[in-house]
Amino acid sequence: MLAPNSSVSIRDLSLQFGAVQVLQNLNLDIGDGEFLVLLGSSGCGKSTLLNCIAGLLEPTDGQIHIKGRNVTWLEPSERGIGMVFQSYALYPQMTVRGNLSFGLKNARVPKADIDQRIARAAKILQIEPLLDRKPAQLSGGQRQRVAIGRALVRDVDVFLFDEPLSNLDAKLRADLRVEIKRLHHNLTNTMIYVTHDQVEAMTLADRIAIMKGGQIMQLGSPDEIYNRPQNKYVADFIGSPAMNFIEGHYEKGRFRANDLDIALDGYRLAAPQVADRPAILGIRPEHVATGAMINAAPIHGEVAVELVEPMGADTLVWATLAGKPFRIRMDGQARLAPGDRLPIGLDPAKASLFDAKTEERL
């Protein structure tokens, strides 16, 4: 009764460390060849979930299926998974070749086969000249590539990545991100990727699962998650600078807060009928129109500039709206000073509305 075509299925997975419930009745189906990113703040249980899938942690309850097999009680090496760790976890005393062949030797793969697989992986990852070096002689990016290679040679169905790039510097991170994306294109394995960097998540994922406290808050494509966050947590979590929230009231298609009163024309409500209630309106700083674009926005206004943060390509402006701090992302060339008055435009179609109590999307 598994979802058809699913590569990894997780059923009612729970895990406790002593009294701490780290994963709670978690269900997840990952399609064949899908690139799923687990995203969440530190300590939310991403690594724990990944380790459960890999078989490195024993769940307290629930089942894990990979390629239709129930692998809940299998050894990690028998599950058809490969794993890449944040700290690379290369065997320091072996050469790169030794690192790549270790798993194969354990599985008693014939020597010729091993050589061939290493050659192929080395080619894909462009680490051929490094094969006889030791990890200490490699740069961070090269090490990470070897770590990926280690999963690659084992010809596994599912790749698991645990924050593989977070030890690298920004530039390298961007490069390797692209490489991983290319790799996925070429290999079409299922990949599960843990990160707490949203840019990584957005750029890599077919689907993103946002986690919090051992539960999945939203599962969807990057676009869905960015544009239609299911709840305030996800909305706040995704996007940098973070979304602006204005507390107020939803009343018959309008949103009211202090001196603000907005008609939510164009906003797609989650349910056909929504009763009046306290609500929170979320507007992303980059969805606030300024300059020439204002005209395209249905709602107009003006705010006072309080602080200007030039960030090179963009400028972040801090202002006040309805008595609350309000962030606006503008072009990097914008020249503003604190105290200036800035005309803005808002588009309800790009906003998000949440119930003030449940914090669910309305």
Next chain:
Amino acid sequence: MLAPNSSVSIRDLSLQFGAVQVLQNLNLDIGDGEFLVLLGSSGCGKSTLLNCIAGLLEPTDGQIHIKGRNVTWLEPSERGIGMVFQSYALYPQMTVRGNLSFGLKNARVPKADIDQRIARAAKILQIEPLLDRKPAQLSGGQRQRVAIGRALVRDVDVFLFDEPLSNLDAKLRADLRVEIKRLHHNLTNTMIYVTHDQVEAMTLADRIAIMKGGQIMQLGSPDEIYNRPQNKYVADFIGSPAMNFIEGHYEKGRFRANDLDIALDGYRLAAPQVADRPAILGIRPEHVATGAMINAAPIHGEVAVELVEPMGADTLVWATLAGKPFRIRMDGQARLAPGDRLPIGLDPAKASLFDAKTEERL
């Protein structure tokens, strides 16, 4: 012969560790109340320079002046500086209050005075409720605030920050960044801030010093550094995604590479007369106009889309121009697929041109 009004002056500073020349004849003047950011990749000598200013390292040669005093041989505590460390370096077994007062008690400041200064600092940093906790009971952000407080209570002229935020997660980093900026506004002390995060540098700095191999590559306002990088290193270092570089030839006001031939009208050359020579043209991904904006750009063209990286607010498009990979930053709502042809516009006024040999700006 100090620059008038300079708070910190560094004269011909050199420092060697054994055979390694870490700082080389470095000169720097920092104005009173200025916020200077030292930016550079890992190992370029930022911390070393900061430690020299603080008196924690002894230069091999050169002088350091603070507030007009030659402090080269003074103890750190006598220099009127306060320092905030990446690892917080709080005294773990003392309460927050103890951490703040330890230095003052040691300097035999009267009790009443100490209390008053702590109260003030706690108020500024909003750590009043935390005063009786130990560092272990604080979150990363709170710890960092206490570390700043420790410098604050000492009423120093110059604040030194060594990557104060790099141990914090992205969200917190953004928040504390704003707080530090506010602090600088309120206190108007001179601040020297080391980071390798360009967003921090751009948002915080009055001036940025870009370092490489113990030397300053460019010193200027964020705007200058972003828009008129002095050399290719700075141009490449600043901006994410990184600037696109196209190798070719400068010939009488035109730039030629492969099938590309651009008239550099509107480009401000560094020298009035520039001879023809091999050159490199740099164009920032966010300065490539697409969509409706194309019309505003003087130069038009079309590229083939190779890879699309949606990043939420923006989308990064990988294409090819003049046979080289070419990055274009587009709006987050852009819907493109590999293979699509994308019309683009370029504005030479926003581009940078470098000598292919010296890599200096032309």
Next chain:
Amino acid sequence: VELEVSHWWTSGGEANAVSKFAEALNATGTHTWVDNAIAGGGDTARPIMISRILGGDPMDAFQFNHGRQAEELMEAGLLLDLTDVAEAEGWKDLVNPPSLLDACTIEGRVYCAPVNIHSWQWMWLNNKVYTDLGLTVPTTWQEFVDTADEVRAAGKIPLALGGQPWQSSGAFQVMAIALAGKEPWLAVYQDHDESVVNGPEFTAVFEAAAQARELARGSNVQEWQQATNLVITGEAAGQIMGDWAQGDFAMANMVAGQDYTCLPGLGVNEIISTGGDAFYFPKQDDPEVEAAQKELASLLVSPDVQVSFNLAKGSLPVRGDVDLADANDCMKKGLEILAAGNTVPDTNMLVTPDTSQQINDLMTEFWATDMSATDAQARFAEIIANAE
């Protein structure tokens, strides 16, 4: 058959004496003596021997002090029964004094072979110390005490005493038997009668001991050999020590009666105790070994071996029927006293090691501190009262 023999005779004279046994055994042609010496005295060696027996890997023979030290091993049936050897050789009639064999006998079975007699009751004096000071060499304890002040004044230690516990308690019991006499002594040590301890005889002994303690101040040595050496070199005038000390005088080429004087029973009461050593034979499975053990047992008591061994060791033979023509002055004195039957059993035969340890502890404390004679007497009485 190789016989492994454990003992703690490691100093020169002792080792020389052991080699007599070894030679005798090797001379049988069929057996060889495998020497297993452990230095450091009985306290170091005993646990090793006992644990080996308990661990099921016993040596073939071992030396203990004569007395109650091996009582439990005998009772536990871990030792070879030598009754047949003893009967065949007529040990019962030979061994003199008979108390030696009694200590080897439990319920009529003989479990050990006594090899020598050592007596504690000797005082050794360096003649030169006295003649240099123009004094006559003391012949009694009282004379010794009377001259002590002058000896001290000359910068010498009147009485040398090592720091080891057994030396302290040994010195005390020598004084006890000399000053209190045989009957009270036996009443205390043999019958454990604490009323005698509190009686006048022992009060005098304790007072004398307190006095002797003052005389011994300044001898900062541990081993008895070092104390004896103080006497030999003339740094000290005298020492109370068993007859084994004369081996060291002999080694230093000193002649009894000429260079040094020995006073049995401190010159007061010429009685000697008959301690000594005995050999025990742990049970072995191998009948061949057992035969060899018995052979060794009989060899140890045989006249020739007794003579050669005891001459080397400086001790007295366990049988009255051998002739020690080569014995020196002091040994001859001992033999005479022995022949006269002025003997008492050694304390080791009279009190358990447990009690003896307690006495040691008390005495070592008494001799080294300022404990008053009456306190010591009271504690001694308590120990005697609880002795088994």
Next chain:
Amino acid sequence: MAVTDQAQTAVPRPATGAPARRPLRVFRNLASKIAAIPMVLTALVIFVGCTLWTVVYSFTRSGMLPRLQFVGLDQYERLWSTPKWLVSIQNLAIYGICAMVLTLVLGFLLAALLDRKIRGEDVFRTIILYPFALSFIVTGLVWQWLLNPDYGIQNVVRSLGWESFEFNPLYNPDLVIFGLLIAGIWHGTGLSMCIMLAGLRGIDEDIWKASRVEGIPTWKTYLFVIIPMMRPVFVTCLVLIASGIIKLYDLVVAQTGGGPGGSSEVPAKYVMDSMFGAQNLGQGFAASSMMLLSVIIILIPWAYLEYGGKKRV
């Protein structure tokens, strides 16, 4: 409240009788359990078993050989009425406290000096550490000789002209324990110095920088910042030192033999003397049981804090 994507994930559990059965608990981690057998056996058979054996026999009147003849608490009554035992306990307490304090303090001071980026650190460290390579027997013998008034330091100083110089701890019942201490410290400080040095090296450099910037003198930084930070290191040291002190025996035997006049007796020696000298195992077992009891009283709370507590955090 979690909002999982109901449509996608709320698939009913697969039917019971899943293909892979949950394996028996005992057999999981089997290799590890097999590998731990030596440890388990040692812990159970030797440390628990032998200890229990000892405790049981401490209630008997075993003499030279263990014998199950129970006599209740007699051995303990006698133990506590024996002056030598009381002296032993007192000595151990004095020695133990002094040795712990001195070893820690000296070890720390030396480590701190060596940590000051000095020249010849290797040489000094080796000099301080080498005694640890020697046995207590050797240590005892050497110091016995050095402290011997007729040959050793006292004699040498006197022969230099200071006639009234008095340094004779081994023959003074009141000082003898300090004579032992001199040797014990000589032997043991090196290891704690090494551990502390390692601990100091682990302290974040920034802490030092921070305190320098604040103008705090070095000694104050050590006292108020570094030492409190090194608590775990001190604990490790303390455990090592304490386990050595409890076992203090060889040194006493070699250096003083318990003298003068039994004034340097220690519990372990009391045990040995009772068991082998006096051939009264029962008494020895009673004494060792008392030693164990005191160790447990000291250690259980510590072990709980260090290991039990940590697990739950």
Next chain:
Amino acid sequence: MSNPADLASIAAIDAVKTRTGGVGLLEGPRGARPRRAFSRSNIFIYGTLILVSVYYLLPLWVMVMTSLKGMPEIRTGNIFAPPMEITFEPWVKAWAEACTGINCDGLSRGFWNSVFILVPSVLISIAVASVNGYALANWKFKGSEVFFTILILGAFIPYQVMIYPIAILLGKIGLFGSLWGLVLVHTIFGMPILTLLFRNYFTSVPQELFKAARVDGAGFWGIFFRIMLPMSLPIFVVAVILQVTGIWNDFLFGVIYSNNERYPMTVQLNNIVNSVQGVKEYNVNMAATLLTGLVPLVIYFASGKLFVRGIAAGAVKG
């Protein structure tokens, strides 16, 4: 400096210098602060260290000097004075001539015995303890911590308490008096501290490495031998040092649980030192002591830095 890039960057610096106002140095201090070689703190630090070194070296000095003197000189002379006449006789005597009972072959007999005891004891005790530490660090099972705690408590039990029960146990399993019995005893008594060290060390090895190896299909032993062992040199150095010194210096077990033919060097040493005749032959005793201590001393002198590093890895992270 012919690299054009270098020249370019220097030119760049010059350009920057003019821009930033590099106007040269002013009066006053420059460069590093001059240091007096005999600053007060230096005098204090080195003074203290030298004083302490004297305390630590004194016994060694006395031992070496005494062992090179003849007895007459010892009796009359100052123990700290170097020998007026160097003689190696005490060394020869200690090594080859000193008597124990009727065997007069000095320490030489014990040396090889010690080596034969040492090698298997060190190897096996470390092997067992390292596997234990590894199991405790990486393959925790129910109750493993309990056993570990018992083990640590065991470190505090005086050895004497266990002499009899262990003798009886060894007798029961028939190992008493054999080399393997002795090895077993050393393994048992070395276990608590060694296990603690190894456990702490393996705990500090990144867990991810261990996980990676499991994913790679290595089992308990595979990970131990292929991954952990090659990484654990420092802690093995510490363990070897501790065990070599401990076992080499051991007297009690060596004499009780082995037999006559296998008595280690320390037993011979004890015999030599305790076989007193008249004056102690201090020179021979000292020579014997030094000879006995030579093996551990050499190991300590040779491995100083590794020892500290290993201690840091194994002890401090506890």
